[in-house]
Amino acid sequence: MDVDTIEATWRHFHGRVRTSFGWGTNLTKDFRGCDPDGDTRLTPISLVCKVISADGRPAVKLSDNPEKATDEPAEIQRYLRVFGSADRNAQPVFV
Numbered sequence: 001m002d003v004d005t006i007e008a009t010w011r012h013f014h015g016r017v018r019t020s021f022g023w024g025t026n027l028t029k030d031f032r033g034c035d036p037d038g039d040t041r042l043t044p045i046s047l048v049c050k051v052i053s054a055d056g057r058p059a060v061k062l063s064d065n066p067e068k069a070t071d072e073p074a075e076i077q078r079y080l081r082v083f084g085s086a087d088r089n090a091q092p093v094f095v
Helices: 003-013 073-083
Strands: none
Touching: none
């Protein structure tokens, strides 16, 4: 997400559902190339805790980047049929 998509998402859902989303690793921890010695000590790590189920049902993570979707492929496809898949663009994921 970038600033525009964060604001658009907040406006769309504000007052309708509780949301939690944000910019993530590359805003808060992106220090790649900042170490004067060229070391990798400042390379960000990707550490996220996610819900895996609720009330016995699998919790699926969908993203505008399909590479970041989590759960069984059949469940991801089921959720995409319900919520749509527009504007999803594959981008590299740095771990």
